[in-house]
Every structure is written in C-alpha cells, then in structure tokens.
Amino acid sequence: MKWCYIVVPLLVACSLxxxxxxxNKAAAKATASTTDGTQPVAxxxxxxxxxKKVLDxxxxxxxxxxxxxxxxxxxREKHRGLYRYDRSTDEIDTVLPSSYVVKRVVSLDGGKExxxxxxxxxxxxxxxxxxxxxxxxxxxxxxxxxxxxKIVYQRGPWVYFLALEGISAYHIGRDEVVKNPPGRFAYExxxxxxxxxxxxxxSVLNPFGEGNYIWVQTHPDSxxxxxxxxxxxxxxxxxxxxxxxxxxxxxxxQWALGGLAVLGMDxxxxxxxxxxxxxxxxxxxxxxLDNLTAQLHQIALYPSMSNDGKMLAFSTPDGxxxxxxxSAQFHTSExxxx
Numbered sequence: 001m002k003w004c005y006i007v008v009p010l011l012v013a014c015s016l017x018x019x020x021x022x023x024n025k026a027a028a029k030a031t032a033s034t035t036d037g038t039q040p041v042a043x044x045x046x047x048x049x050x051x052k053k054v055l056d057x058x059x060x061x062x063x064x065x066x067x068x069x070x071x072x073x074x075x076r077e078k079h080r081g082l083y084r085y086d087r088s089t090d091e092i093d094t095v096l097p098s099s100y101v102v103k104r105v106v107s108l109d110g111g112k113e114x115x116x117x118x119x120x121x122x123x124x125x126x127x128x129x130x131x132x133x134x135x136x137x138x139x140x141x142x143x144x145x146x147x148x149x150k151i152v153y154q155r156g157p158w159v160y161f162l163a164l165e166g167i168s169a170y171h172i173g174r175d176e177v178v179k180n181p182p183g184r185f186a187y188e189x190x191x192x193x194x195x196x197x198x199x200x201x202x203s204v205l206n207p208f209g210e211g212n213y214i215w216v217q218t219h220p221d222s223x224x225x226x227x228x229x230x231x232x233x234x235x236x237x238x239x240x241x242x243x244x245x246x247x248x249x250x251x252x253x254q255w256a257l258g259g260l261a262v263l264g265m266d267x268x269x270x271x272x273x274x275x276x277x278x279x280x281x282x283x284x285x286x287x288x289l290d291n292l293t294a295q296l297h298q299i300a301l302y303p304s305m306s307n308d309g310k311m312l313a314f315s316t317p318d319g320x321x322x323x324x325x326x327s328a329q330f331h332t333s334e335x336x337x338x
Contacts, residue, residue: 039233039248040287042266042280044294049312051296054087055321061302062313062321066111069306072313073105073114074321082116087323095139096131104151106159108172111135115142115159115170117150130161130170142170143177152187152197155220160197162189167197185218186225186239194227196239207241208232215252219259226253226262234264236284247282247289256305260284263305265314266291274317279303298322 055074063073065084074083074092081098082105085091096102101119108114116139118129128149133139143149145163153160157173160183169181180200189195194205194213206213212230219225224244228234234253236245247253250264261284267277277299279292292312293300300314300322310327 039246040282040289042278042289042291042294044291048295049292050325051298052323052325053320054085054090054323055319058319059083059085059321060315060319062315063105063107063304064306064311064313065105065107065114067307068111069308069311071111072304072321072323073107075102077319079103085321106151106154108154113172115151115154115172117161119148128163130159132170132172143168148190150190153183153185153218153220155183155185158183160185160187162187164190167202184223184239186216186227186237186241187218188213188216188227194241196241198239205241207235207237207243215254217254219255221259226255228253234262236262245284245287250280250282250289252302254304256281257309258307261309263303265301265303267299267301274299274301277301279312279314281305292324292326296324 059074072085082096082102084093105116130143131139147164160169192212215228217226234247234250253264256263262282303314312324
C-alpha cells in the first residue's frame with residue numbers, strides 16, 4: 001500500500017483534544033437501552049455478500065465521500081485526523097494529521113467539496129473550527145470559535161452549525177457566515193436535548209421528556225428527523241416531535257438511499273469493548289429491517305452506504321476497514337423504483 005501526505009498549513013497551533021467524547025462512548029451508552037412499542041425484527045440477507053478488507057487496522061468511521069464510491073473518508077481512533085482512501089490505487093492521503101480531532105465531515109457536490117468540524121486546545125482552552133475545501137485545494141478556516149461547535153444540518157448551499165452563540169450557517173456559494181439563517185430542522189444541542197430550529201427561532205422538543213437525545217438527523221428533503229432517545233431506542237419523528245415510526249435497537253442511525261432507508265448498527269458491548277455488531281438497513285416504505293452482515297463474522301461498526309446502495313463500508317473495534325459489495329446480493333424495491 002502506498003502512502004501519500006498532504007501538507008496542510010493551519011492558522012492555529014493545536015494539540016489533541018482528549019476531552020472530546022467519541023462515537024464509541026455514545027454507542028456504548030445507547031447499547032443498554034430498551035425499546036418501547038412494536039419493533040421490526042431484522043431479517044438476514046439470504047446470500048453472503050462479497051467482502052474485502054481494505055485496511056488492516058488503525059482506521060475507523062469510514063464514510064463514502066463521492067458518488068462513484070471510489071473514495072472513503074477515515075479517521076484514527078477517537079476521530080483523530082482525517083484521511084482519504086482511494087480504492088482504485090490503494091493509497092491514503094493525510095488531509096488533517098492525527099493531532100487534530102475531526103468530528104464530522106460533510107461531502108458536497110458529489111464529493112467535489114467538503115466541510116468539517118475540527119477541535120483543538122489553544123492556551124489550555126478548547127477551540128473549534130469549521131473547515132471548508134475543494135478536493136483539489138487545501139482546507140481553510142471558515143469559522144474559529146472558543147468552545148464547542150458542530151454541524152447540525154445541511155441543505156443545498158447552506159451548512160448549519162451550532163456554537164455557544166446559537167445557530168449560524170455557512171453559505172458555500174456566497175462564502176459567508178449568516179447568523180439566525182433561514183431554515184427549519186431538528187438537532188441535538190450540547191446538553192443532548194432535542195431542539196427545533198425554525199427561521200431564527202429555537203425551541204426544545206424532547207418528545208419522550210427529559211433525558212439524552214443523540215444522533216438527531218433531519219432528512220434533507222422532508223419534514224422528518226431521525227433521533228435516538230437513550231433508554232428508548234431509535235425513532236423517526238416529525239419536526240414537531242411526533243413519532244412516526246419506531247426502529248428499535250438501531251444505533252448510529254443515518255439516512256440512506258436518498259432518504260428511502262435508515263442505515264445503522266445493532267451493537268452490543270461488555271462495558272469496555274464491543275462484543276457484537278451487525279449492519280442494519282430499515283426501509284421506510286415496506287417497514288422492513290434487513291441485517292446486511294448476518295452472514296459475516298466481523299464486528300461491523302459505524303457503517304456507511306454509497307448513494308446507489310451497492311457498496312457498504314464499516315470498521316471493526318481494531319480499526320480494520322471492510323468494503324462490502326451488495327450489488328449482486330441485495331436490491332430493494334425502493335432502489336428499483338428510483
């Protein structure tokens with residue numbers, strides 16, 4: 001395997017933010033949850049999918065970054081650094097080194113552009129930055145702020161983010177940051193409350209009352225949102241907080257197949273380490289829950305599915321990264337009707 005390095009000049013010095021809670025902790029907290037109501041039962045895909053290990057260890061949270069399924073975003077443990085893996089050449093580019101904590105990457109325009117949140121410590125105080133780049137350019141800082149920052153929604157040219165001052169948005173086409181921007185979506189705040197942002201107004205939702213709400217993700221093209229209430233499970237709700245569907249023990253949920261399905265994992269741990277996990281896909285129209293990795297033996301964590309539903313990627317607790325070709329084994333009526 002060849003290794004390539006992109007030298008990224010950053011405007012600030014930083015050190016690793018060890019206080020940042022990583023995705024493993026959030027998932028481990030949710031694994032002990034119970035679910036309410038009628039839950040779909042996961043059905044194993046009847047054929048063993050084609051599986052390929054692309055990295056032997058040390059990389060986590062794979063994410064497809066382009067519509068051709070050629071490139072994957074990757075991180076080191078606890079979201080350290082940002083790496084770009086090219087499946088066609090088996091090369092890895094270091095986009096941001098492991099001294100940075102990169103919590104979320106959003107690919108734009110079919111993977112031609114991207115935006116991400118980076119955390120750092122400056123003079124013993126936590127700072128965050130919103131980075132933007134075209135794939136051929138070096139990333140630049142759009143916003144830098146003291147305290148936390150996270151991307152909460154993206155639609156069209158607008159990338160919405162939450163800081164201590166509230167909701168703002170970066171408009172990519174105009175290259176400007178707007179406070180109290182237009183838009184309507186649900187999100188989780190820094191205290192893990194579920195909230196509704198609506199054109200400058202902000203209110204608490206919390207449909208199950210007080211508690212921790214994680215993995216809130218509003219559909220980019222509809223008035224629905226995903227959410228996971230610790231102790232209850234994962235649900236699809238309206239932006240007013242009314243429950244539409246209950247998915248049960250689906251962790252790290254995300255919209256897939258253009259919003260026709262929800263991708264997640266069925267993970268369990270012993271309090272220290274993940275012991276079992278499969279990749280689940282829930283179809284909104286048929287309300288069918290498929291186990292895409294039931295025929296495999298790997299502990300499949302934090303999956304990502306390509307836009308066409310043919311390619312799946314996941315990592316293991318040891319940082320092995322696998323790519324699964326589902327094109328011959330798995331086709332849904334939703335995909336065929338697209």
